[in-house]
Amino acid sequence: MDIKNVQAARVYADAKLAAPVGSAGSSAEDAGAEFLQSLVGTLQRGEDTARAAMTGNADPHALVEALASSQTAVETVVTVRDRVVEAYQEILRMPV
Template structure:
C-alpha cells in the first residue's frame, strides 16, 4: 500500500461535510466566541428586564429599577435591530455586485 493512498484514506475518513463546522472552530480572531458572548449578554439583559418588570408588578421592585431595566432592554433591542439592518444592507450590496 502506497503512503499517499494511506494518507488520502486518513484524510477522507477525518473529513466532514462543509455544512458541519468543527466544534472548536472560531472565526478570525475568535469572532465565534465574541458573537456568542454578545448574544448571551443580549438575552441576559432582556431576561433581567423581564424579571424586574415582574417584580415591579407585584411590588417587589422600585420604579427607578424598573425604568433602568426598561432602558437597558430598549438599548439592547435597538442595538440588535441596527446590527440586523447592517447585515441586511451588506447582503443586499453583495447581491448587487456584478458577477
C-alpha cells in the same frame, strides 16, 4: 471545460488549503455568541425587574432603568440586523 475555469479551480483549491482552519470563524462565532448571551441576560433582567415591580417588590426607578436597558439592547440588535442585511444586499449587487 475552459482552461480559465480549470486555473480558477486550481487557485481556489490552493487558497483553501493555505487558509488556517477555524481561526477567523471561531473568534467571530465567539463574539456573536457572547453578544447574544449578553442580550438575553439584559432582557431576562428586565423581565425579572418588571415582574418584581408588578408584585410590589421592586423600586420604580429600577424598573425604568431595566426597561431602558432592554430597549437599548433591542435597538442595538435591530441596528446590527439592518447592517447585516444591507451588507448582504451590497454583495448581491456586485458584478460577477
